[in-house]
Amino acid sequence: MIILAIRCLTTSLKLYRINRENALWHYMVWLSSSYVMYSFSRVVGHIVKPLLIATGHLELWRFLDPLSGSLNNFTFFLVASVSLFFIGIYPLYLKIIREERQIEEINAELTEMNQELETLVAERTMALMGLTVADQVRNPAAVIGCTCKRVLAKDALTPETAGKMNSIIDECKKLETVVENFEYLLRSRRSIFRHEDINEVIRGIITLTEKEFSLKGLHLDLRLSQHPLKMNIERNLLRVALFHVIRNSIDATQPGGLISVASTADSDTITITLSDTGPGIPGEIREKIFDPFFTTKHHKFGMGLPLVKQIVSEHLGDIMIQSEKGKGTTVTISFPVRWKETQKANSVPLIPS
Ligand SMILES: Nc1ncnc2c1ncn2[C@@H]1O[C@H](COP(=O)(O)OP(=O)(O)O)[C@@H](O)[C@H]1O
Ligand SMILES: [Mg+2]
Structure with a gap:
């Protein structure tokens, strides 16, 4: 024993x-x-x-x-x-x-989402920077080229100087062509829009965040339209936008609070409404919440709502935020029915012209 x-x-x-x-x-x-x-x-x-x-x-x-x-x-x-x-x-x-x-x-899942977001922001920032640089190079090149042409036309130059002037003009033309090609390349990069169901995108975001809901003890009231709400969307972009709005509500709402998500459609508009019973947004900061880098949180960047606004406007939509201090916040995102029409997979420029 x-x-x-x-x-x-x-x-x-x-x-x-x-x-x-x-x-x-x-x-x-x-x-x-x-x-x-x-x-x-x-x-x-x-x-x-x-x-x-x-x-x-x-x-x-x-x-x-x-x-x-x-x-x-x-x-x-x-x-x-x-x-x-x-x-x-x-x-x-x-x-x-x-x-x-x-x-x-x-x-x-959050890491994957953040990576998508970072890639998106980085792509856009790089493309915009590229366009700015292209602009800054093109203008001086054009001025140098024109000035050389004028000097060639008016002044009596030795054949040797005239030859040098001509080669400057040629180099400037080359530079302009390089810049044009570069700009064309950036502008021709496109995001793909497809005719898809918005309710599916919302459900995906809810699945992604539902564990956070239960961990924080939040209640969810999900009321999606009975019929699919199909419209032309860039699924990944819209996912990022809705995710940010829900994230803000999760951040703001105390345990035991309620977050409601609804989607509706009438003959003119598709509307997504997201509301919470958080502390609301104080009047003095309401105007600033769409400004890049405006945040009231520690360890956050304040890039959520500016990005949401950009994505919604790329879908020709509007975003409106109503908030009452102490009662909560409601974010309403609406898309015009024109954007709902059935179309083949379609694309728009990554950088709006
Ligand atoms: N649902 C909400 N309830 C209360 N405040 C909010 C809500 N959504 C946004 N805000 C306010 O707007 C600010 C900016 O939001 P956002 O651009 O998403 O940046 P971040 O979440 O990184 O702070 C937040 O810091 C917060 O003060
Ligand atoms: Mg945020």
Whole structure:
């Protein structure tokens, strides 16, 4: 019994050392320690007792007897309390593991979303910078070329100087062509718009954020139109925009609060409404929330709403924010019905001309 108990304890200790955060191995260490204690107390009872009596050490046995009984009782008490504790803690432990996994999944999805967003912002910023540089190079090149032509036409130049002037003019023309090609390349990069269901995009965003809802204890009221709301959308862009609006509501709403998302359509407009029961936006900052880099949060960049506005306007839509201090915020995004018409997959320039 002692050998088995000690084997149990050493195995449990080995498992515990491999993963100290595992509740089951904790439990096994306590249980097998009790088992070892119990086996020793049994040895005292079953082997030492007859030996002591046979050798005439009755007095010593009388002294040890209650100690052995107490050790037994203590062991039973220990096993019972460790087991009760384990029964209580184990479901909690499983829940923590499940939630850790969920958080990892959310993180992976958010990282993917952020990467999409960063690529988008970087692409646009680079393209806009490229266009600015192109503009700055083209103008001086054109001025130099024209000035040289004028000098050539008016002044009497030696054949050698005239040759040099002509080569400057040629180089300027080349430079202008390079800049034109570069500009054409940037402007011809296009985002792809497809005729897709907006409700599907909303559902995707809800799936992405629903774990955050449950972790923060927020309630969701989702009321999507019964019929699909198809219109020409750049799915990834719209996803990013709706995600940002919902993120702001999640950030702003206290646990127990409500976030409502609805989509409707009439003959003129498709409307998406997102409201929350957060603290609202104070009047003094309401005008600034669409300014790039305006934020009231730590560790945030304030690029959410400017980007949302840009994306909505690329879909020919409007965004309106109503907010009452202490009551909450409602963001209404609407798209004209013209944009709803069935069209083939279609594309628009990455950089609006
Ligand atoms: N639903 C909302 N409730 C309260 N304040 C909001 C809400 N949405 C936006 N805001 C305010 O607008 C600011 C700008 O938002 P945003 O451009 O998304 O930037 P960020 O979220 O990075 O701060 C936020 O810092 C916040 O003060
Ligand atoms: Mg934001």
